[in-house]
Amino acid sequence: MADHLMRLPLQHRLPALACAYHCLPQLPRPPTVVNSVSCLSGPGGRKRNWNNTTGFRAPRRLVLGLGASFWAQFASMAGVGGGGGGGRQFVASARQKSAIEEVLKNMEWPEQFPFKEEDFQRFDESPDSQFYESPRFVTHIDDPAISALTKYYSEVFPPSNTPGISILDMCSSWVSHFPKGYKQDRVVGLGMNEEELKRNPVLTEYIVQDLNVNPKLPFEDNSFDVITNVVSVDYLTKPLDIFKEMSRILKPGGVAIMSFSNRCFFTKAISIWTSTGDADHVVIVGSYFHYAGGFEPPQAVDISPNPGRTDPMYIVYSRKASTA
Numbered sequence: 506m507a508d509h510l511m512r513l514p515l516q517h518r519l520p521a522l523a524c525a526y527h528c529l530p531q532l533p534r535p536p537t538v539v540n541s542v543s544c545l546s547g548p549g550g551r552k553r554n555w556n557n558t559t560g561f562r563a564p565r566r567l568v569l570g571l572g573a574s575f576w577a578q579f580a581s582m583a584g585v586g587g588g589g590g591g592g593r594q595f596v597a598s599a600r601q602k603s604a605i606e607e608v609l610k611n612m613e614w615p616e617q618f619p620f621k622e623e624d625f626q627r628f629d630e631s632p633d634s635q636f637y638e639s640p641r642f643v644t645h646i647d648d649p650a651i652s653a654l655t656k657y658y659s660e661v662f663p664p665s666n667t668p669g670i671s672i673l674d675m676c677s678s679w680v681s682h683f684p685k686g687y688k689q690d691r692v693v694g695l696g697m698n699e700e701e702l703k704r705n706p707v708l709t710e711y712i713v714q715d716l717n718v719n720p721k722l723p724f725e726d727n728s729f730d731v732i733t734n735v736v737s738v739d740y741l742t743k744p745l746d747i748f749k750e751m752s753r754i755l756k757p758g759g760v761a762i763m764s765f766s767n768r769c770f771f772t773k774a775i776s777i778w779t780s781t782g783d784a785d786h787v788v789i790v791g792s793y794f795h796y797a798g799g800f801e802p803p804q805a806v807d808i809s810p811n812p813g814r815t816d817p818m819y820i821v822y823s824r825k826a827s828t829a
């Protein structure tokens with residue numbers, strides 16, 4: 506079914522629901538204990554052309570439309586319902602789950618980065634330092650999503666206590682969702698709130714830095730094996746600058762793992778995120794890797810633990826090209 510969908514002509518994938526709001530408010534949840542325990546991606550698909558899935562010249566808030574129309578189309582063909590408001594109901598079956606992993610396969614990207622300045626505007630343009638001034642000792646996704654992420658990390662991270670391994674958790678807080686007891690010589694957290702970072706047990710050091718003011722990462726070239734970013738890539742207003750920096754500081758072959766759900770601080774997330782759906786988000790993050798340069802083709806993994814019932818969880822990752 507997913508493969509059939511990929512062959513749909515443009516008019517069947519137009520942004521019928523592009524104005525729908527798919528990013529559910531990031532509501533505080535009670536603090537949870539990080540559990541430990543899986544997932545990786547699969548086979549190829551057919552050549553996909555960005556221009557056949559997206560609408561670049563659409564006005565602000567009428568952007569990609571891939572997600573909504575993609576899922577609506579899928580849902581109607583698969584007879585599983587969905588197609589209305591919130592993002593969750595689109596992800597309702599295992600067949601859809603595999604479809605999201607197809608989104609980046611064989612993507613033919615346009616020559617130029619397709620997004621405009623206005624795509625990175627937010628409803629709340631006040632300084633992020635104000636918004637994040639008070640600590641939030643909460644989790645932003647539900648326990649099954651956290652467990653799924655931790656399980657994924659446990660499969661792809663270097664083994665705990667491997668000499669010489671350095672990890673950067675970008676947009677970090679008091680939790681990083683790493684496997685229980687996971688340790689490396691150097692685990693750096695970079696975020697906005699010192700109180701939160703101080704309480705994060707996995708970090709060996711932390712830095713408070715507003716990446717939307719200063720996207721330069723204060724680290725040496727080729728110094729990290731892994732970069733993580735959990736449910737926060739949607740707050741970056743200068744993503745290309747930051748992804749270029751990520752490429753610079755990763756060791757060749759090092760991996761950057763961006764994970765996200767369908768929740769966000771709506772007023773602080775970029776316009777292009779709040780006006781699109783889950784599959785679009787995969788394309789948006791994939792485009793950051795592609796246009797930043799220095800990375801292998803990005804890949805998507807759907808680690809949603811209970812599709813349609815609990816928070817979805819998606820990974821878009823890429824390795825620094827060994828020739829970069």
Ligand SMILES: C[S@@+](CC[C@H](N)C(=O)[O-])C[C@H]1O[C@@H](n2cnc3c(N)ncnc32)[C@H](O)[C@@H]1O
Nearest residue numbers: 633645676677678696697715716717735737740
């Ligand atoms: C939704 S929270 C996620 C926190 C943590 N990664 C987690 O999984 O719970 C968003 C995080 O992004 C960070 N953040 C938001 N805007 C930022 C910015 N401009 N520069 C650096 N970090 C930022 C905040 O410090 C906050 O910890």
